[in-house]
Amino acid sequence: MRQGGSxxxxxxxxxxxxxxxxxxxxxxxxxxxxxxxxxxxxxxxCIEAAxxxxxxxxxxxxxxxxxxxxxxxxEADGEVARLWGSRMQRLRAxxxxxxxxxxFFYDEGFTEVETPLLVPSPGLEVHLDAIACGSxxxxxxxxxQMKRLLGAGMGKIFQICKCFRAGEESDRHNPEFTMLExxxxxxxxxxxxxxxxxxxxxxLPEAMQSVLPSRRTTMAEAFxxxxxxxxxxxxxxxxxxxxxxxxQVEPKLGQQGVDIVCEWPSYLAALARRKPGNTKVAERFxxxxxxxxxxxxxxxxxxxxEQRTRFAEDLAARKRLGKPAYPxxxxxxxxxxxxxxxxxGAALGLDRLVMLATDSHKLEEVVTFxxxxx
Amino acid sequence: xxxxxxxxxxxxxxxxxxPYIVVEAxxxxxxxxxxxxRTKMKNLLTGRVIEQNIRSGEKLxxxxxxxxxxxxxxxxxxxxxxxxxxxxxxxxxxxEMVGEAALFLKDNTExxxxxxxxxxxxxxxxxxxxxxxxxxEPGVKGDTATGAxxxxxxxxxxxxxxxxxxxQGDVLKIDTxxxxxxxxxxx
Numbered sequence: 405m406r407q408g409g410s411x412x413x414x415x416x417x418x419x420x421x422x423x424x425x426x427x428x429x430x431x432x433x434x435x436x437x438x439x440x441x442x443x444x445x446x447x448x449x450c451i452e453a454a455x456x457x458x459x460x461x462x463x464x465x466x467x468x469x470x471x472x473x474x475x476x477x478x479e480a481d482g483e484v485a486r487l488w489g490s491r492m493q494r495l496r497a498x499x500x501x502x503x504x505x506x507x508f509f510y511d512e513g514f515t516e517v518e519t520p521l522l523v524p525s526p527g528l529e530v531h532l533d534a535i536a537c538g539s540x541x542x543x544x545x546x547x548x549q550m551k552r553l554l555g556a557g558m559g560k561i562f563q564i565c566k567c568f569r570a571g572e573e574s575d576r577h578n579p580e581f582t583m584l585e586x587x588x589x590x591x592x593x594x595x596x597x598x599x600x601x602x603x604x605x606x607x608l609p610e611a612m613q614s615v616l617p618s619r620r621t622t623m624a625e626a627f628x629x630x631x632x633x634x635x636x637x638x639x640x641x642x643x644x645x646x647x648x649x650x651x652q653v654e655p656k657l658g659q660q661g662v663d664i665v666c667e668w669p670s671y672l673a674a675l676a677r678r679k680p681g682n683t684k685v686a687e688r689f690x691x692x693x694x695x696x697x698x699x700x701x702x703x704x705x706x707x708x709x710e711q712r713t714r715f716a717e718d719l720a721a722r723k724r725l726g727k728p729a730y731p732x733x734x735x736x737x738x739x740x741x742x743x744x745x746x747x748x749g750a751a752l753g754l755d756r757l758v759m760l761a762t763d764s765h766k767l768e769e770v771v772t773f774x775x776x777x778x
Numbered sequence: 779x780x781x782x783x784x785x786x787x788x789x790x791x792x793x794x795x796x797p798y799i800v801v802e803a804x805x806x807x808x809x810x811x812x813x814x815x816r817t818k819m820k821n822l823l824t825g826r827v828i829e830q831n832i833r834s835g836e837k838l839x840x841x842x843x844x845x846x847x848x849x850x851x852x853x854x855x856x857x858x859x860x861x862x863x864x865x866x867x868x869x870x871x872x873x874e875m876v877g878e879a880a881l882f883l884k885d886n887t888e889x890x891x892x893x894x895x896x897x898x899x900x901x902x903x904x905x906x907x908x909x910x911x912x913x914x915e916p917g918v919k920g921d922t923a924t925g926a927x928x929x930x931x932x933x934x935x936x937x938x939x940x941x942x943x944x945x946q947g948d949v950l951k952i953d954t955x956x957x958x959x960x961x962x963x964x965x
Contacts, residue, residue, distance in 0.1 A: 574805035700809045
């Protein structure tokens with residue numbers, strides 16, 4: 405009988421050798437096929453005896469469970485062939501990244517929280533569409549609930565959770581994705597920029613550390629640097645902003661190292677407060693790396709009245725665009741009424757951080773199963 | 779109708795009444811901005827490639843385009859007559875529509891005819907065709923002043939540049955995309 409050793413799957417066999425995949429860590433090894441002649445690809449085996457050297461291990465291969473299927477194994481389009489190898493290695497790398505992220509926040513004295521994923525009010529942001537679930541919705545971000553915790557006295561919190569956004573599917577999007585959000589009471593978004601630098605330093609492999617520290621520019625500087633000569637000033641309204649930003653500015657960000665762009669125009673403030681002394685810009689930043697947008701962060705808006713005004717504007721805009729008008733989160737507004745401490749919060753796309761850390765080019769390489777693979 | 783989420787490489791859509799094939803499609807969603815799909819599309823009639831951003835939620839009409847295998851039969855006046863290998867029906871295509879492909883057409887050639895709204899709009903020759911030389915001056919040894927090539931007229935009507943060793947009656951392999959000589963198949 406086998407005693408506690410690793411179990412392997414037989415991927416292939418020749419006259420003399422077996423190619424085995426270790427179920428512990430997805431690693432592969434070649435071993436001599438001496439032993440049971442009946443062993444076939446697909447079987448689950450273990451290796452008896454002392455020697456377990458990678459090549460030509462002399463241990464005896466013993467079947468623990470035969471593969472009952474009569475189809476060839478692994479089938480070219482079968483699950484094992486599709487997922488084995490680099491995908492499994494990346495999922496292990498993902499696990500290490502997530503552990504390092506958690507450790508970073510534990511070491512900083514943060515509390516990990518879990519807020520509801522199923523909510524009556526999914527957020528009114530004009531260009532985010534929620535996925536309905538019964539008469540309620542899946543969250544597009546956990547921000548309302550986390551800010552209520554801030555108001556209730558939890559000053560340093562983080563969360564790793566699934567978020568859901570209808571219709572977002574590409575090499576960098578999946579309708580269901582993993583978000584990391586963290587909040588610091590008493591801080592502004594400058595502190596969060598420093599957090600990002602240190603978090604990335606903790607997570608990225610040695611060879612990628614040279615992309616740090618981040619380069620920090622304001623949106624005005626980014627337009628002056630990257631936009632064509634006739635568009636070097638940030639436009640006064642959203643309609644003019646997007647085409648220039650998306651065609652001329654954003655494609656240049658995060659191509660070499662890590663770029664942080666701060667001081668967004670106030671018409672794109674979302675839940676950020678305006679900058680004291682310059683109300684034309686909001687204290688919001690986005691971080692770009694590997695050609696991807698990875699982080700969105702604010703010095704949080706804590707004024708209940710301004711928040712109500714922005715919600716009303718967002719709702720009106722949603723109606724204009726023919727989008728569903730979600731209910732306003734009154735409990736969130738009530739928390740603002742009772743007073744939120746000055747605070748800053750950041751949202752980071754964790755799948756994309758794993759893509760960056762593992763040099764992957766598609767989101768599907770770093771998640772177990774995408775929406776198309778369920 | 780197609781949604782922007784249907785936009786994939788190879789999809790055929792109508793843009794301003796013309797059929798296009800999607801060459802590239804990338805979903806873009808700025809954090810706080812409206813989502814759109816950045817596309818590159820090729821006009822199937824002119825070959826011109828356009829770049830277009832299509833907002834999420836917009837609809838696109840499918841283009842009724844299909845490639846059908848046909849065989850060239852003969853020329854009749856200004857038109858070329860083909861037979862649809864699927865249903866054996868005959869089809870007349872104007873010389874204008876056949877365009878430069880006419881220079882390499884030879885009886886019984888099997889090729890692809892593109893139909894747009896069931897009407898022929900273009901023909902695609904096999905990439906390589908074997909054609910006989912019907913006219914070519916004998917090559918002059920040592921004459922490299924002309925880049926060591928000379929002209930040869932093919933049975934299909936095209937005149938192309940060929941190496942000096944090619945003689946009348948040789949069968950040549952031609953790349954129909956460029957109209958260039960590839961190799962001699964037989965003497």
